[in-house]
């Protein structure tokens with residue numbers, strides 16, 4: 052039997068035009084204490100020689116044998132099977148197998164949990180498509196499958212996978228997307244004039260479009276509603292939009308199928324799925340409730356530094372160590388906490404790491420730039436993506452070998468999803484989080500996460516990277532630093548209690564961050580913004596009106 056492959060057939064194009072950081076052009080030399088990382092990497096490399104999908108099965112199901120899609124003849128439409136074959140999906144991943152075989156019928160409601168990168172997209176698209184092909188299709192011109200997900204990038208990715216999965220169907224099925232950042236009128240016209248059998252949307256734009264009677268009419272006969280990243284879709288941020296959307300769709304009693312998927316499903320999700328899933332819905336999980344929600348084959352580490360001032364140098368030292376230990380196809384993601392913080396981090400890294408192919412992705416960029424960068428990083432063979440959480444969930448960037456988190460994720464779930472951007476489809480990967488002293492509670496309060504101290508003494512490396520950081524930051528304009536400072540205050544103020552700091556001491560930490568960026572004094576911050584942050588009257592802030 053040929054070795055199964057975890058790669059998406061035809062999905063990988065070679066990187067275009069990126070500079071390869073060779074050891075001669077790289078700014079760094081192998082540090083003497085990189086041995087521990089080197090040894091860990093060589094283990095990982097040995098593992099990655101094993102067939103990717105085999106390790107996927109091992110990781111998720113204790114070596115359970117994978118079942119070929121060919122065995123689903125008679126259950127799945129032959130044209131669907133042909134599409135899967137064309138995509139290179141030869142074997143079912145465990146979650147795909149469970150959903151396709153454990154559901155009472157392929158039109159049953161379900162809540163499904165499986166680890167990141169294990170093929171949940173196909174696991175919800177296949178039953179929904181099969182259900183339609185088995186005679187339960189909507190009238191021509193109407194939506195049959197509605198998928199709601201949290202980000203624009205993810206909507207595009209799901210739509211691409213749906214297109215692949217329907218490529219051999221005849222007649223062709225149209226898959227449409229609806230998300231913000233694009234011209235509303237054009238999107239509306241395209242939706243109304245088209246034949247959108249599948250619609251993948253983000254909640255804000257969908258809610259907005261459903262204000263139009265013609266759009267509501269498009270959805271009068273839909274058969275399946277999928278909430279991808281269901282816990283995120285039902286949290287406080289998105290739930291109001293989801294409930295508004297539900298009110299504008301045909302009622303649950305109309306008989307449509309509800310499917311909720313995620314790698315993280317905190318217990319509270321069960322209380323809020325009413326309205327989407329009928330009581331008695333099927334719960335499916337490929338995970339042991341006592342095991343870590345992250346993939347076993349992803350070693351996870353923490354680098355603890357004393358002060359926020361050291362975090363930039365720690366990042367460079369870490370990249371140096373990891374690159375020198377494994378320079379081949381070095382493709383990594385660095386997550387920051389806020390859009391403006393990420394913009395600053397990107398500018399710093401671009402300046403400090405000129406030999407690397409750098410990418411930037413966050414919500415302050417135009418949608419066109421976001422889409423372009425997403426595509427470029429998907430196709431890149433190597434490079435560093437500095438990103439915010441716009442790509443923290445669901446995004447499939449092939450062959451990312453390392454995820455670095457600089458600063459606190461909002462919660463443990465967000466940590467898990469960010470880590471899940473590596474080691475996808477059976478590949479190997481590593482994850483490192485860099486925390487300064489006040490943030491170190493994160494690993495202590497989440498003992499279920501298998502995070503170990505980083506095996507190399509990064510703190511000892513800091514002095515040799517500090518001058519590079521300072522030189523790079525000196526090239527960045529004050530306005531960008533002021534925005535990053537304000538974002539730092541805004542994001543981290545939510546953690547004051549966990550930091551165990553008074554507001555005054557918290558502002559001092561933020562001011563240290565400003566100092567580390569080379570700001571001679573704390574950047575000016577609007578009185579109104581300070582009020583909104585709940586920091587009115589707190590000593591140490593430089594309050595005034597900033598030039599925009």
Ligand SMILES: Nc1ncnc2c1ncn2[C@@H]1O[C@H](COP(=O)(O)OP(=O)(O)OP(=O)(O)O)[C@@H](O)[C@H]1O
Pocket residue numbers: 056057058059139140141142143144147165166167168169170171172173313314444445446447471475476
């Ligand atoms: N049966 C399969 N055979 C080969 N490749 C597959 C198969 N199923 C999925 N893949 C590939 O595996 C990768 C991960 O799949 P997918 O994005 O659906 O994971 P996920 O479980 O939804 O991840 P996340 O939790 O991060 O959203 C994708 O590149 C996908 O094309």
